[in-house]
Amino acid sequence: MNNKIHVLAGLQWGDEGKGKIVDMLSKDYDVVVRYQGGANAGHTIIIDGKKTVLHLIPSGIFTNNIICVIGNGTVIDPKALIDEIELLNKDGIDLTDRLFISKDAHIILPYHKIIDAINESKNDKIGTTKKGIGPTYFDKYARRGIKFSDFDDESVLKDKIKKNLGYLISIFPESDELKYLNSTDLFDELKTQYSRISSYFEQTHYLLNKFISEGKNILLEGAQGALLDVDFGTYPYITSSSPTSGGACTGTGIPPTVINGVIGIVKAYTTRVGEGPFPTELFDETGKEIARIGVEFGATTGRPRRCGWLDLVALKYAVIINGVTEIALTKSDVLDTFKEIKLCTEYELDNKIINTFPSNPFVLQKVKPVYRTFKGWNTSFSNTSTYDN
Ligand code: IMO
Numbered sequence: 001m002n003n004k005i006h007v008l009a010g011l012q013w014g015d016e017g018k019g020k021i022v023d024m025l026s027k028d029y030d031v032v033v034r035y036q037g038g039a040n041a042g043h044t045i046i047i048d049g050k051k052t053v054l055h056l057i058p059s060g061i062f063t064n065n066i067i068c069v070i071g072n073g074t075v076i077d078p079k080a081l082i083d084e085i086e087l088l089n090k091d092g093i094d095l096t097d098r099l100f101i102s103k104d105a106h107i108i109l110p111y112h113k114i115i116d117a118i119n120e121s122k123n124d125k126i127g128t129t130k131k132g133i134g135p136t137y138f139d140k141y142a143r144r145g146i147k148f149s150d151f152d153d154e155s156v157l158k159d160k161i162k163k164n165l166g167y168l169i170s171i172f173p174e175s176d177e178l179k180y181l182n183s184t185d186l187f188d189e190l191k192t193q194y195s196r197i198s199s200y201f202e203q204t205h206y207l208l209n210k211f212i213s214e215g216k217n218i219l220l221e222g223a224q225g226a227l228l229d230v231d232f233g234t235y236p237y238i239t240s241s242s243p244t245s246g247g248a249c250t251g252t253g254i255p256p257t258v259i260n261g262v263i264g265i266v267k268a269y270t271t272r273v274g275e276g277p278f279p280t281e282l283f284d285e286t287g288k289e290i291a292r293i294g295v296e297f298g299a300t301t302g303r304p305r306r307c308g309w310l311d312l313v314a315l316k317y318a319v320i321i322n323g324v325t326e327i328a329l330t331k332s333d334v335l336d337t338f339k340e341i342k343l344c345t346e347y348e349l350d351n352k353i354i355n356t357f358p359s360n361p362f363v364l365q366k367v368k369p370v371y372r373t374f375k376g377w378n379t380s381f382s383n384t385s386t387y388d389n
């Protein structure tokens with residue numbers, strides 16, 4: 001097998017520039033696949049000065065003839081999907097025979113977004129995107145989730161929506177918004193939405209494995225980043241899926257034995273949106289300067305991103321758990337004008353030096369970054385086109 005089956009994954013807390021790199025690399029691939037997450041992702045692509053933010057459809061879609069697949073590991077809000085398809089259609093991009101979506105992906109229903117907002121209004125705030133991601137995965141792992149394949153038997157689907165809504169009202173009795181929902185209306189709305197997109201759905205695990213046997217090159221596009229991973233991230237300040245490369249297998253049905261490269265995306269500094277520990281976070285003018293030059297505002301929620309120096313302890317950890325074979329470093333030009341640039345090489349914890357990334361967020365909260373300071377390059381590399389330069 002000579003074809004490239006590569007995973008592209010974020011190595012920080014998301015927003016590393018995955019969309020741009022996928023768009024740049026797409027010409028080397030025949031197929032681009034999203035394997036986890038949902039419309040919490042915001043992948044920004046700028047073509048000829050025109051900016052498009054994609055939340056669900058893989059960032060490869062702007063490359064002619066490339067096939068895009070949304071895998072079983074994702075969670076899909078049908079409304080967000082329809083909006084995105086229409087946006088691309090308006091741009092003259094026809095998705096017929098170019099977009100395939102797994103029937104096994106779970107559906108985000110209106111009640112999931114309501115629960116996301118209820119959870120966020122409590123003390124244990126995570127700072128989610130409120131797109132219903134966590135509550136949908138919660139239903140998935142509780143074995144009552146609703147998949148697009150449930151449309152194969154509509155009477156069972158109708159019954160599942162009714163049972164799920166009843167259950168959720170019983171555990172969130174204080175929510176008027178939930179009480180106002182009616183399962184028949186939910187079913188009817190979903191059915192109308194599905195009728196507009198049903199042609200895209202199939203068992204994509206068969207399709208992807210057929211592509212592999214035909215010798216096609218496949219790029220698996222992760223959303224979010226390693227430090228937001230449900231297992232390896234700063235739990236509970238994480239997203240509810242597996243952005244690390246392992247998630248690319250369970251989220252698509254592509255077996256680990258065929259994956260032959262992992263491209264890690266790293267920003268030259270660090271950002272984070274939402275709550276949770278962030279050892280190299282800057283609260284001073286330098287942090288503000290990075291945010292200003294780097295235009296660090298969330299592509300999905302518009303929230304300002306927290307900014308800080310590059311954390312090599314966290315990065316080495318992300319490289320190990322992803323099995324990274326290549327790194328793409330993004331936004332180094334944001335640092336072009338800085339007199340000094342710092343890199344965190346170790347942490348200090350209770351007067352001891354450590355170089356592993358703690359699992360416990362309260363321990364991570366306590367570590368002090370140990371920095372090496374470098375003189376800034378104070379020049380622009382934007383016209384540099386050769387490696388030696
Ligand atoms: P891309 O793909 C940055 C963060 C949220 C919050 C936490 C949980 O653009 O890199 P969720 O809505 O997923 O339950 O929120 O995860 N988060 C992201 N941060 N980039 C993203 O995606 C993110 N998707 C989720 O801010 O802290």
Ligand code: MG
Pocket residue numbers: 014015040041042043298299300
């Ligand atoms: Mg983002």
